[in-house]
Amino acid sequence: MTGNDRVRGQYEAYPYPHRKPADEAWRLVVGSPSHVLEINHYLFAGRRDLASGFRALFAGGGTGDGAIMLAQQLAWAGGDAEVVHLDLSDASQAIAKARAEARGLRNIRFVRGSLLDLPTLGLGSFDYIDCCGVLHHLESPEAGLEALVSALADGGGLGLMVYGQLGRSGVYDVQTMLRMIDGEDDGPARIARAKRLLADLPESNRLKRNPFIRDHLQGDDAGLYDLLLHSRDRAYTVPEVVALLESAGLAPTAWIEPGRYDPSSYLRNPDLKKRAVALPSADRAAFAELLAGNMKQHVVYAAPAGRVAAAVAVPDSPEAIPVLREQDATALARGLKPGGTLTATFDGLQLSYPLPRLGPAILSRVDGERDLAAIHKDLAAGNAKLGWETFKKDFDALYAGMNAINAMVIRYR
Ligand SMILES: C[S@@+](CC[C@H](N)C(=O)[O-])C[C@H]1O[C@@H](n2cnc3c(N)ncnc32)[C@H](O)[C@@H]1O
Incomplete structure (x- = not known):
């Protein structure tokens, strides 16, 4: 059996992540990459009309989390956007299809095949x-990325996730042990042995000591198999992700969540902070990874290197529309005090941002439709002395924190 057959065999037997189509009735799984607002913000400067003529490919779309999320968001937006779900595994694709049917989504096309064959599959080119x-x-992840880039339309970009080396501390120790004591067993026997080993891990074991890896503790065999029994997986540091992207002529436009990759978000010492801020952006992200030590995956948006500078939205004009990624602005604003602190914790890492005086008042007016000019006008109606400069300074401070924790992005009409 080749390595590729083994990978395909795993996902036929254990489609991952484990999903029940009936659950679509009560919830939409949302995440990164591929949230419609993130795609627009981090790859199209907030200016792409994603409802019109937009084509997205999910390469190795699996049981459908990303494809279903984006297809649903595009369907809500109306228009003729198309999502293509490409995967090697029939079993995984059948689950993704059933989820699409449960939602009545008609904008997804399912293709069984390998992403490595993209140059010859005749699927056309994709904006995302x-x-x-x-x-x-x-x-060869490099060959895979090259195949993806061959299907990228001009002006398009990618959303990738690869494992993070530091945050997966302990995973490879257990993988190696299981390989050392493996027989020619089938999946269930391997899973049973893995569970026995997990139950026998001493307190000192690195996986046992890693509180951020939980896939093997959720009682779901597909998660356990993917984490500990995968026939082929490797993990990346930030510089290795950057090198992988470079091999295909790409560069990062953003890491998610942005604040986690910015050491100035969680260094307290002013001298250290100043030095970290002065680093080139890729080095800053690499420094943050070493400092945090908890990144178990890297979610990165990427575009051809020459396009990176223009890819990310900036709220530099009154026409910028701030949009909350998920949260309800009124409820969020109620929990914040002017001059207080915005905090969020990611896998044990706490990020804190000072809240400007007008922060809660601005936030409560963010509805995804009003632009900065309209929000300023509304606030100034109750305070004639509130000039644009003062408003914009406070908006920028609010945005710095909200965007860093991936709660707010920008779009333009
Ligand atoms: C860990 S799952 C991830 C699924 C999905 N992208 C997600 O994030 O939920 C990996 C998926 O990649 C698929 N896969 C692996 N190698 C592939 C290849 N060469 N071409 C297409 N799909 C592939 C597997 O069948 C599996 O469904």
């Missing part, structure tokens, strides 16, 4: 390509 949790399972 998601490849989440797949490249690190390929024999």
Whole structure:
């Protein structure tokens, strides 16, 4: 059996992540990459009309989390956007299809095949390509990325997720042990042995000591198999992700959540902070990874290197429309005090941002439709002395924190 057959065999037997189509009735799984607002903000400067003529590919779309999320968001927006779900595994694709049917989504096309064959599959080119949790399972992630880039339309970009080396501390120790004591067993026997080993891990074991890895504790066999029994997986540091992107002529436009990759968000010492801020952006992200030590995956948006500077939206004009990614602005604003602190915790890492005086008042007016000019006008109606400069300074401070924790992005009409 080749390595590729083994990977395909795993996902036929254990489609991952484990999903029940009936659950679509009560919830939409949302995440990164591939949230419609993130795609627009981090790849199209907030200015792409994603409802019209937009094509997205989910390469190794699996049981459908990303494809279903984006297809649903595009369907809500109306228009003729198309999502293509490409996967090697029939079993995974059947689950993704059943989820699409449960939602009545008609904008997804399902294609069985390998992303490595993209240059010859005749699927056309895509404005956006998601490849989440797949490249690190390929024999050559570089060849996989090159195949993806061959299907990227001019002006398009990608959303990728690969495993993070530092945050997966302990995973490879257990993988190696299981390989050392493996027989020619089938999946259930392997899973049973893995569970016995997990139950026998001493307190000192690195996986046991890693509180951020939980896939093996959720009682779901597909998660346990993917984490500990995968026939081929590797993990990346930030510089290795950057090198992988470079091999295909790409560069990062953003890491998610942005604040986690910015050491100035959580260094307290002013001298250290100043030095970290002065680093080139890729080094800053690498420094943050070493400092935080908890990144178990890297979610990165990427575009051809020459396009990176223009790809990310900036709220530099009154026409910028701030949009909350998920949260309800009124409820969020109620929990914040002017001059207080905005905090968020990611896998044990706490990020804190000072809240400007007008922060809660601005936030409560963010509805995804009003632009900065309209929000300023509304606030100034109750305070004639509130000039644009003062308003914008406070908006920028609010945005710095909200965007860093991936709660707010920008779009333009
Ligand atoms: C870990 S799952 C991730 C699924 C999905 N992207 C997600 O994030 O939920 C990896 C998926 O990649 C698929 N896959 C692996 N190698 C592939 C290849 N060469 N071409 C297409 N799909 C592949 C597997 O069948 C599996 O469904």
